[in-house]
Amino acid sequence: MRRIVVATALAALVAAPLHAQSLLYRSPDWSGTWVADPGVLQFNFIHRFYVAPSPSRAFVNFPTFTFATGVAHNVGVGFRFATRSIPDTTSSTNESELFARWRFWGASEGSDGFAASISPAYNFRAKSFDAELAADYSAGPITVLGAVRELTKAFGGTAQTALAGGVVLRLNPYVALSGDYAKTLSGDTTAAWGFSVQILIPGSPHSFALEMSNVASNTYQGSSRGIKLGPVQHMYGFEFTIPMHLSRFGALFRGGAGPALGASGAAAAEVVVQALKYSSDTVRIAAGQIVRWINRDPLDHTITFDVEGPTSGSLPAKGSYGVKFDRPGTYPYHCTPHPFMTGVVIVK
Secondary structure, X not given: OHHHHHHHXXXXXXXXXXXXXXXXXXXXXXXXXXXXXXXXXXXXXXXXEEEOOOOOOOEEEEXXXXXXXXXXXXXXXXXXXXXXXXXXXXXXXXXXXXXXEEEEEOOOOOOOEEEEEEEEEEEOOOOEEEEEEEEEEEEOOEEEEXXXXXXXXXXXXXXXXXXXXXXXXXXXXXXXXXXXEEEEOOOOOEOEEEEEEXXXXXXXXXXXXXXXXXXXXXXXXXXXXXXXXXXXXXEEEEEEEEEEEHHHHHHHOOOOOOOEEEOOOOOOEEEEEEOOEEOOOEEEEOOOEEEEEEEOOOOOEOOEEOOOOOOOOOEOOOOEEEEEEOOOEEEEEEOOOOOOOEEEEEEO
């Protein structure tokens, strides 16, 4: 029975809409129509590298850092910073971009159907006001993407328009393949392209991708042109998505105990939740007594009973949860986001 419950919990975690951007619905050089929920700080880290030919064989790194959060329903703001964007009009290789996004059409990411967004931006390096009108359509395992980008000072020069398209094929709930292509309609620029294998990490809101691309930075300007690096004109790399729920950081600033949930009163036994485990695998009490769990980890846990009994919901850091057991019996339980954490209460 316990195995069935744990498997069901894992399946629910994968199937449920995640409060984080999933790479399984966009291609490597595409930010998509997705908008973070208010109260969630999304951090995406892209690291690409170029290997110089013999005899140096030197590695040249091209990282892009993205921070984004929601400010209202389907409205978000973000900031991108790339430490090595190919220089055009300045000596610095740094590039930064401030952007906003309004997803004005479509359900949440992961739902079938059509979605569209508009994203104004300002590129500090090019001193350019840019914008992207993006759309995607998902049907079963396939997502098709398209966009029009307007760059008022493309790469520090004159105004240009870029068109982009991409496709994602999800092989199963955990793995996808994708590719994209973008090109400016005027000017002597190299077309941008990218391919990737994306992986959703089971039981978590994180996703990971292995990528090959000729794009140096994932700003709207950077994603609209490819780069030339001598005889080798592509880079390899990876991307990792990390959502941070801002409410969880409250424990860093408050002292003492966190919220007390469930039954109140003196506890016959206490179980400390720490280092991703319950301090006592087995607790024995008499009928009518209370067991209290105290979370001393810096992340949320749950007390979820396998067969019957209440569930704590999300138990935050420094929080506690009490349950009064009125009937004799054996009550196995686990942590939903970390199902390898298990315990049992035996009531006599």
